[in-house]
Amino acid sequence: MRDLIEKHPYWTILILWGCVFLAHLGVLYPNIMEARNFITAREMLTEGNWILTTMDGLPRYEKPPLPTWLTAFSGALFGFKSLAGLRLPAAFITLVLLFVMYALSRKLTHNKTYALVTTLVLGTSFYIIFAGRNGTWDIFAHSFMLLGIYFLFQFFETSWQLYTNSLLAGLFIGLSFMSKGPVSHYALLLPFLIAYGVIYRFADFRKKWVPLALMILIITILSAWWGYYIYLFDADDATRIAEKESGRWIDYETKPFYYYWSFFTQSGIWTIPGFICLLYPYLKSRVSNLKAYQFVLLWTLASLLLLSIIPTKKSRYLLPVLIPLAMTIGFYMEYLFLYFKTTTRRWETWPVYFNYGLIATIGIAFPIGAFLYLGPQLEGHYVSYILTSIALVCVGVFLFIQLRKKNFAKVFYGTISFILFTVALGFPLANALLGNPEYETFSELKKSSLPILTLDNLTPELVWEYGEITKHTSMSELRQQQQLDSIMVLTTFEKDKTRLDSLRSDYSVEWKGTVDLNPLDSTRSSYKDRLKSDYYLLSRN
Known part of the structure; x- marks a missing residue:
């Protein structure tokens, strides 16, 4: 079995990908991050908002549009009712990530077995599986970045094909920015540069300054053009959103510096090996390539340290750390391959x-x-x-x-x-x-021939299920509404419904139903009121 697996590494990786990242893609309901992205992709097709991106008709410039474009193309091909089709681009970019991991690990060590083991560890790590099966943008940013790092590594290590490697490195590092801004530059590229500089040194750059400058130029153009465009054509919204996003990195979901110190648990089934591979005094005399082990270990720890400095912390932000961690685990696995049978300790x-x-x-x-x-x-x-x-x-x-x-x-x-x-x-x-006897979509509401207005901004999951841009209104606009005798009004379930009582001098207000997208019933702890919305019939007196 082992010989067959290691003799055909690319087929092995492809089978892993098909079983883990392609199977049953449409099973789970979209989460809030997916819903935001799918709405934006849908409005690219329905409204033509390909560059000035929107969510429910409102500007959404928080993230660059490259993954959304790919999702929109997939939605056009498979239909926006197909969750599997919408998640397919994330699954495919994960396949790219796995193949690049194999290629980079092999370049680093010239060891096919180590490269395959590292790739299989990465492809079965918990958060990689989660990200690769969801229509979220982190996996795009880090996959493109690892592609860029692969060509950057060759640029540093060799003196041949300098322009090819610099152009491709610049292209993919730029595409990483086009996927989620500078996130992967900070969490994956900068730690790589630190680790490479410490372990391998930046040597023999006399012939590399011009292609290096060209690489930086490409990265700058790809990273800057979309931001420049939205500031040029929608400066007010772009400025407002940029200020909000920058603030979130400082005072949103703040956690202590040590919050990420159990980061190896995010690898799931590799938690114990993930801890042991960090024990440098233990492994330094056991690994087959000490310098490469020092490099990936330092890359892992530098990424962890840089992420720990940022006050805002979430478990999913650890995704880039799992990439060099898989390479570090690979050295421990390789040691066990060779010596576990003979060790007696x-x-x-x-x-x-x-x-x-x-x-x-x-x-x-x-x-x-x-x-x-x-x-x-x-x-x-x-x-x-x-x-x-x-x-x-x-x-x-x-x-x-x-x-x-x-x-x-x-x-x-x-x-x-x-x-x-x-x-x-x-x-x-x-x-x-799953199972919620109260589960209800917008199907009953949409049977009405009356205009449907949304009093509050619906949560992304509700907007996604609604299927089109909602028509926003406010209490003052409802009071001034003179053209329509009867309308349906959607309200956010969390908000105080008694606000509608103030309209009773102008309207009769009748509750007609509740939309409830919770996949679990209200007795479960994961039940969310934000996934509910009441709708009312307002008839002018």
């Missing part, structure tokens, strides 16, 4: 037995655990449940057998199979967790 083998024994136990216990937890909710999902149970039990047994034999390579690839089967076979079981 208990303190060294115990973490391996614990980590992969736990994964094996979860696999074997899955059928009973899922049955007890889901119970009647398994109705309609038995095929997925049975297939997943068989696959995970087999993987669990396989892992225990290989651990007993101390064949770590097969343990590693068995762990990769665990993730593949969990997503490819078990992901539809997520629907068994």
